[in-house]
Amino acid sequence: MTLMHTHTTKTAPLIAAGIVAMLALSGCSAGGSIAPAADAKQLTGGTVSYGHQQEPACVYGGWIEQAYLSYQVLDNLLSLDENHKIVPWLAETWQASDDQLSWTFTLKDGVSFTDGTPVNAEAIAYNFDYWANGGNSTAAVWLGGYYESAEAIDDLTVKVNLAKPYPLFAENLTQSYFGIQSKQALETRTEEENCAAPIGSGAFTVGEWNRGENIELIRNDDYNSAPANAKHEGPSYVEKVDWKFISDATTRVSALRAGEADAIYDVPAIEWESVGEQGYEQLKYITPGRPQQISFNTAKGIFTDENLRKAFVYSLDRESIVDTIGKGVIPYEGNGAVSQSTPGYSEKAADAYSFDLDKANKLLDEAGWTERDDDGYRVKDGETLDVQFPYAAGRIINADGAAILQGVQEQAKAAGFKVDLIPIPASAAASGKYSGEDGYDISVGYWTSVNAGIQYIIWRQNLQESPNPSNAAFYNDPALEDLIIRANSALETDEQNALYAEAQEYIADRALSVGLYDRLSTLAVNPSLKDVWQESSQGGPVFHDAYFVG
Amino acid sequence: MTILDIDTEQRTNQLDSTPPVRLSVDNLNVGFERHGSVRPVVKNVSFDLREGQCVAIVGESGSGKSVTARTLVGLTGGNAVVDADALRLGDENLTALSPKRWRSIRGRRIGFILQDALVSLDPLRPVGKEIEEALKLHGWGDRTSRKRKVIDLLTSVGVPSPENRSRQRPDELSGGLRQRALIASALALDPEIVIADEPTTALDVTVQAQVLQLLEEMKQRGTSIILISHDLSVVAHLADHILVMSGGEVVEQGSAHEILTAPKHPYTQSLINAVPSRETRGTRLAPATGVAPVHTAAHANDEHAGFDGPVLEAEGLVKNFTAPDGTLTTAVNNVSFTLGRGETLGIVGESGSGKSTTARIALALDTADAGTVRLLGQDWSAVPETKRRRLRKQISVVYQDPLSSFDPRWNVERILLDSLPAGAFATATARRERVLALLAQVGLPDSVVHRFPLQLSGGQRQRVAIARALAPSPSIVVLDEAVSALDVSIQAQILDLLVDLQKEFGLSYLFISHDLGVISHLSDRVLVMKDGVVVESGDADQIFTRPAHPYTQELLGALPTLDESHTVAGASVSPSSSTEGQE
Amino acid sequence: MTAVSERTVTAVARKRRISVGFTASAITLAIFVVAALAPNILSTQDPLAMDFTQALQSPSLAHWFGTDESGRDLFSRVVYGTRESLAIGVGAAGLAILVALVLGSIAALAGRIPAGIVNRLIEVLFAFPTLLLALLLVSVLGASPITLVISVGLGSAPGYARMVRGQILSSKNSGYVEAARALGHSRFTIFRQHILPNALRPLIAIFTMGVGQSIVWASGMAFIGLGVAPPSSEWGALLDAGRAYITQASWLVVLPGFVIVVLALAATTLGKHIQSSLEKGETA
């Protein structure tokens, strides 16, 4: 017994030392030269093993994780190129009527879905109705308030009728939520089938889906409808994409290093540098739309007072937090309305607030939060300056994000804010438990979008007759809404961007929402796999042009 | 007893015709090492074992007899230090053997029989397998021939329908059969020497007789036997040469005849005297020990003193049990008896005879399915427990294993305090004094009051158990195998104590035992039980001298005895090795 | 009889030797208790203080356990986390044993019907996956030490319940209970004087070991994201947070994990010693 114990107590440190030693030796080895030989030439076929993070319940749906997947199997009407220019995809030409109330799309000829049915005007029109009726919740939100009907003029011409002018309509259609599915499939197949393996005209079709493990994407040999910004026309070079689900970031990177994955999604900041040094190709896409930002609850609680909102913002040195945790990979974002990669982005709004503790304290003192308790939190007539800050851990806020939020918590403390960070489990988050007016003082989150039009979805008033649960600040302001609507409907890009910028500054001035960091979509690719690129509307990986060299 | 004389005769003849020596032990010393220091447990043991002879080593636990035996097969244990001037098996020098060589000797040249096959054969395997294993280990024959051999062996040790038996596990066999099976496994390779270590302990007396008979036959066939026992009477029949060991030393050795008839060493004498039997009635078995019972009249039991009918009456007791397979067995079948004041009623029977169940019913710890028990003329078994409690202090019990009957968390004082009748003593000090008085009565020093059961020796424990039984000043004490687990000398002391206490307090004993010796030593009247039925009952002398029922006769026949002519009267000196506290 | 006396001898001997291991584990635990009650004695720095210039420093004299992604000193975090972790361990083990005691005694002593019901209940508890229990509780109560205590406590309760039941039954059928009956003690007295205490005693040991196991469990929960809310430095939370940095800063997981192992080991060893000394029946 004893000997046993003395033994174990003796060995305890040894074990520790041993482990450390093993780790030293394990300490991310697998360096070596992974670069392909100089004379390496293009190979045909092969299977791309791709490590992705989250596994959606269905291939097609309103969640960006689904958009990434469905992009591989569905074609859109239009595509967005890296210069943020709309280019043809299934639609060869597109044209808004002079009154801006109808759009006409002319389709490529001879394109057919992988179930053999043709991609024709009728199918397109059917898809529009399908989206609008909730076939894709996110698409529905985009169309909501604008879309009226879609009709097939002739076999290859579709006319979409809108309620009010919507210049960004075409641009929005480039998001994968608007992927076109076979009408027959939607009509005749079960929900389960369309969930697991939607039928489109895309470069790949869904093969086997081993839940919890991977999805097999199989080359569509008859593919003839690549977007104009693709690197080549016709079927993809690789036969298969093995779309693996590896939720743990470290494991993903390790899989890449171990050669078990040719490409991986979402390289954690901490690994970015070393992955680069080891010679892996790195792609980084700053998602346009709403960045990871915090919105204040302007309807209930302390932050109904604009000065307290400002005080909170002044108390934060957001940039240094993000730079530390983000290791220079995750970009700091000051603008709460839209991210720096969004057209019409306003620097002014972004720079509205910088770290200024004195100002914060001054504002708080003025607001009457003068006393402090033993822990240094401000108190006003017996009440502590308490801030409820729930966040959907894991799903919307990843590990880096959580660390950043802790930084916010710690910094706000200096000004006397008692921030209660509440990591809410996915189910509670999704149940909307924390989404009501009583749910939080601050909410955090992003919303990807191709343009500043996202502001309409978020800042539209939340009214009885037309509720808008997306309005996380509960801020109902006709002026702001009008401003955004005017922007949405502006025909001239410059005029539109000016209006969007104005809206952003309007939001910043009132400290309704301030930015933290930009949501990234990053890829690391083994150099022996060439021409993997990120599509420009949402930053998902594109394997249609990819090929191996060796 | 003449028979005995005769075969002692012929033994002496054998001795003259000195057959060859098979095993010679010369000045064997064994010690156990712990933390550098060696604790000697066997000191200069020497003897020769000749062909067809039996050397018996007799001694109480701790005397070193078993260690000696194990040493002879090289299994003394890891931290043992063995040295001997000579240790020779035939021409094999046992002092310098490789483990491998030892293995080839064990089982093949030296067979070993332990006590109680229930634990000495692997309880999870059929006995056949165990026996076959012995053959297999020494590469005897092939599968089929071994199977056949196993059957032969079982037949040779007198196991009926060996084919079926060989497929049964020890727990499925009767005590006798499984002991035979064990012996068969030791004889499998017909070794020239068989060491039998307490081969009959824990066996019923009739079975014991059968086993001894079996050993006798082996001896006749020329096998040499080393017989280890704590019980002289067991070895008496078999042994040619006897070593008496105590505290690791051979206090006396010589031919069986000498030892049994003219023991020189007082220890041997005390051992012989300690064996209870009909002849020893009324005599003291143990030499007066250091702590003699103090005579105190503090046994206040006036309440029922006036009552002069039988203190306990049992009428037609019946108790059934359902076996797990649902079959109904009758453990006690129509048992009746009465117990008079100051009298000892012995219930004797072998295991399974239902005697303990009878005792439990008498104590109203079990309810009979039929029949009644009356205590001091009052309803006892018939009334609810709540009514009984008032009377409980009139009847108390002493178990075979006191240890399990003590709450391990309680020290002696608490145990005894707890057993004093509520309200009998006004003050705490009075209660304490009573406890000390009780200890004195059972011959224990005050110093034990703060000891815990585990820290007491077996004899001391039994004395505490008796003290607890006396605490409520009962009229009746039920003694259920109360001395069966004790070494013979300790048993003697306890028996003496019981006699004294009975004399002093006019107690009535219901004395349950499988040991006829003990029963005959103590009982006024005797109940002989078999399979739940009373086969014979009556006055002790009559039963032991003129047994009517064949079963009683069988029991008596089976009982190994020393003729009183062999015992030496009035050995007074008592070697320290036999006093309390050191067993 | 010698068998016995020898046993006591060896027992004494063993006891003497055991005490080394006993003290070793006792001291270890004592240190943890100090950390829990007065962390400032052991720790060098504020567990929450961020120092972005010091992010992800490997272990050094300045930072014995290194620093985390925000430059917080891991050692101080571990020390300050002790209170919460230990509380969780003790709480969970305590809850488990409490529940077990209630269920176990009913199952052992109550009539056929209630005992049957309770036994089934124990079965159901056994069959219900602890993981799910935790998941649900977290969804309802949110991630907090209480949640961990309840889920781990309930999770391990059925096992203990069976143990208690067995204990009570064996003590109920023991020789000393029969002896007490023979002395005419009432059922209640016997239960109070013998059955209960004898059933309870082993639980001291069980509890000690349970604390260690519960902490391991709880940290496991935290590891699958059911832990305590940040910036708590509860050990499981530390592991969970450190997980993202394994390859670059392995100490963030290895060292807190190692602390857990040491605590669990100490608790188990101590518990075993208590157990064996109880089995030897020597009450101090």
Next chain:
Amino acid sequence: MTHTLLARKADAPAPARGRLTVSPRTRSVIDKLIGAVVVLWGAATAAFLAQIALPGDRATTILNVRSGQTQLRTPEELAPINAEYGLQNPIVVQYLDYIGGLLRGDLGISYQQHRPVWGIIAEQVGATLTLTAVTLVLAWLIMVFWVTLTAGRSSRIRALGSGVDTVTAGLPPYWLGIILLLVFALGLGWFPVIGGAGANGIVLPALTLAIPLAGFMGQATRTEFERSLDAPFIVTARMRGMGDLSIRLRHVLRHAVLPAVTLSGWAIGSTISGAVIAESLFTRPGIGRVLIAAVDSQDLPVVTGIVVLVAAAYVITNLLVDLAYIVIDPRMKNS
């Protein structure tokens, strides 16, 4: 203790509990069956109620999970979902529907995957069972080897033996897993980082669970093992000239493994909870992860389905353990 008990046993088959009607063995069989049903029903009901008790509106959750949002939803949005899954029905009705389904062996349709729960489980259970099986085998191999090697040797070796037991038993699986992953997959590259379904992909996950289990079983077995080593029948075997190793393997082991068998049963029972760690760590498919995902998305049919499955597994395991007991110790047949 034993003495009186033995005496009593020998004297008459175990006292008390003598109910003269139906044979105890048949009764215990009936009890077992009833028990099994009760356990299944109880677990299922508990799961159902717990899910109902979850905060927030289920339809909202379903919708939000489908769109990756966390916002409140308008009645218009929720109506179709409620209709589709009958979430507007009173709880009692939903419960009865659910139990009815169970009786028909129908576990329902997943809210998120739009397919029968049976399918989902059938798909995933394989991986988990394999992991459990391999874990058990490894644990037993390790345990038997280590105990046989170290138990009842010199005090030093025994100390080492039980020391290692205690340490391994106290190892947090996830922690062990991470270290195995770091060293053998990342460092030495002996095993794949992603467990997947591959053969050598299962080694590390299984070890992660097997090593602590082996420790637990070792602790329990060692005590029995050393007790049996001193048993008379072992002495007898030695007296027959049997070698030490064969004694340990042929005689002692069998007497020592019963507690380990119980632990194995417990281990199987708690597989889900345990496996999920290995699964998420080595990115293996399996019930555990499905369960977590299902709870996250309040996919009630999947959750309850899995609970029923686990309960069933538990029941079956117990039966197997009982059988194993009888096989190992035939004497138990009558008790």
